[in-house]
Amino acid sequence: MTARSSYLPEGLPIPVPEADGLSAPHWAGLRQNTLRIQCCKKCSTWQWGPEWICHACHSFEIDWKTVEPSGTIYSWTRVWHPTHTVLNDRGPYIVVVVELPHAGSVRVIGNLLGDAQQPVTIGAKVVGVFEQHDGTEPAYALLHWKVAD
Amino acid sequence: MGERTLRGKTAIAGVGETKYYKHGKSPDPEFKLALMAILSACEDAGINPRDIDGFSSYSNDRNEPPRLAAAFGCRELRFSNMQWGGGGGGGAAAIANAAAAVATGMADCVVAYRSLAQGQFARFGRSAGAKTVTGEMSLSVPYGAMTPAQRYSMKAMRFMHEHGIKQEALRAIALASYHHAQKNPGAVMHGRPLDEAKYDASRWIAEPHHLYDCCQENDGAAAVIVVSAERAKDMRQKPAFLLGAAAGGPYRAAAAAANTPDFGSSHFTTVAPHLYDMAKVTPKDVDVVQCYENFTGGVLMSLVEHGLFKAEEANDVLKLPNLTAETGKLPLNTSGGNLAECYMHGLELHTEAVRQLRGTSFNQVKDAEVALVVAGPMVTPVSTSIYGSEAALG
Numbered sequence: 126m127t128a129r130s131s132y133l134p135e136g137l138p139i140p141v142p143e144a145d146g147l148s149a150p151h152w153a154g155l156r157q158n159t160l161r162i163q164c165c166k167k168c169s170t171w172q173w174g175p176e177w178i179c180h181a182c183h184s185f186e187i188d189w190k191t192v193e194p195s196g197t198i199y200s201w202t203r204v205w206h207p208t209h210t211v212l213n214d215r216g217p218y219i220v221v222v223v224e225l226p227h228a229g230s231v232r233v234i235g236n237l238l239g240d241a242q243q244p245v246t247i248g249a250k251v252v253g254v255f256e257q258h259d260g261t262e263p264a265y266a267l268l269h270w271k272v273a274d
Numbered sequence: 275m276g277e278r279t280l281r282g283k284t285a286i287a288g289v290g291e292t293k294y295y296k297h298g299k300s301p302d303p304e305f306k307l308a309l310m311a312i313l314s315a316c317e318d319a320g321i322n323p324r325d326i327d328g329f330s331s332y333s334n335d336r337n338e339p340p341r342l343a344a345a346f347g348c349r350e351l352r353f354s355n356m357q358w359g360g361g362g363g364g365g366a367a368a369i370a371n372a373a374a375a376v377a378t379g380m381a382d383c384v385v386a387y388r389s390l391a392q393g394q395f396a397r398f399g400r401s402a403g404a405k406t407v408t409g410e411m412s413l414s415v416p417y418g419a420m421t422p423a424q425r426y427s428m429k430a431m432r433f434m435h436e437h438g439i440k441q442e443a444l445r446a447i448a449l450a451s452y453h454h455a456q457k458n459p460g461a462v463m464h465g466r467p468l469d470e471a472k473y474d475a476s477r478w479i480a481e482p483h484h485l486y487d488c489c490q491e492n493d494g495a496a497a498v499i500v501v502s503a504e505r506a507k508d509m510r511q512k513p514a515f516l517l518g519a520a521a522g523g524p525y526r527a528a529a530a531a532a533n534t535p536d537f538g539s540s541h542f543t544t545v546a547p548h549l550y551d552m553a554k555v556t557p558k559d560v561d562v563v564q565c566y567e568n569f570t571g572g573v574l575m576s577l578v579e580h581g582l583f584k585a586e587e588a589n590d591v592l593k594l595p596n597l598t599a600e601t602g603k604l605p606l607n608t609s610g611g612n613l614a615e616c617y618m619h620g621l622e623l624h625t626e627a628v629r630q631l632r633g634t635s636f637n638q639v640k641d642a643e644v645a646l647v648v649a650g651p652m653v654t655p656v657s658t659s660i661y662g663s664e665a666a667l668g
Contacts, residue, residue: 133416133417133418137415137416137418137420138404138405138406138407138412138415138416138420139405139406139407139416140406140407140408140412140413140415140416141406141407141408141412142408143408143409144408148408148409148412148413173529173530173531173533174410174413174529174530174531174533175530180526199432199532199537200428200429200431200432200435200532200537200538201428201431202419202424202427202428202431202480202481202482203478203480203481204418204419204424204479204480205477205478205479205480205481206423206477206478206479206480208399208400208420208421208423208424209400209403209418209420210403212418217478218418220414220417220418220419220424220428222428222432222532222537231533232531232532232533232537233413233531233532234413234414234417234419234531234532235417236417236418247431247432247435265416267416267417269417
């Protein structure tokens, strides 16, 4: 599913690939509502964040595999103090670290949708929610999470 | 080759500081602050600033050694060093690098320094306002995890979850710093005491960190003079001998987007054992601890990973009476530290350790012979050091 509006206000820095294009497949994947994570073609080790080399076998042949966006909350924080102008009137929001069992338990950072004051439980199952930002220049997408039913 | 060690080879022979200010309040520019702190350290040590032949810093300090050497008219420059990466985690490493240069004959008199005027330049605690973000930061900033408080709180949260550690443990760390600052007239928070009720009522910054769990942002400068141990013994001040130092981080500590394998960590699990090995002391020998408070959760994990107590003991050990210079078995941040003296990026923790070993602290620990100084936790590389008196040197 796609969120109707953005969890955090527009105006935060827009994620773009590095000049060398390392993370470009990830950001392109999110625009297509898919989560793409690095996996070594040679030794099948999952790896995140992206790097040019596999940390396990030193192969440069690294695949970008589409991963089911579901996992468990590994850690979290509820942010209260705004540190960017566009967050001044946002109120608290929740950042989660999500562990992905379908990708070798690598972790991704996202937001936990729903009531910002909800209790958060480490180990809780969560499913991904893609958030498209069509109207920005450049357009981009983020991957958020909500507690699984 | 003999034993490879820095133990007992060098000492801090002088310390200097400017007045400490709230961020943006320094009347002097950052470079002038650096000059003032270094001159103060030279005066303390009783040396001519022209005899400095090396400079060492960290966190991309903007005040470069060549300019400093020219400004002071140093007779020659032999060592110009920057600890690469880790921000405030490099404080102990900057001094260790200075010591390594002196111990190996690359230089004779090296000053380790840090100068910050956050009013003149960007603040640490604010997003810089760029339109786009790339690299590691692109995996967290768009999700509102952009400042150290937001990113590192999740490490503390994980550690507290794994070990059942209560908020009161973090509170005690904050209370200790504020307690000690009340006797330190130079502390920015002198005259502004903190108690449990005030802490509990304070706003959250990013859970599990309240306002008082987070370091200040300040302007100022600090410097320490490193010379050989033999030379230090003949100088004006009682030397603080460097017993050991270590820096770095465990396996893939810097893996991006919270993929550090041991995520709920201050990153001292491999570093601290190297420190104790070199220093030839054990955690039980440590008389006083200065531990960098970027956030109190980082202090909690650093103390555990330095073997001062087990994680499961944290709720019992981390109580104010245990942490004060007067009564504590683990006197912590006896100048007020980053929270309540000054966020001099942790270099003020080293000047306080030196005062403890000289016996001149405002919160003197009786018979302090061994002082542990831990630089900024949770980054990579982190760094840590142990100083000792001549008695501790053995």
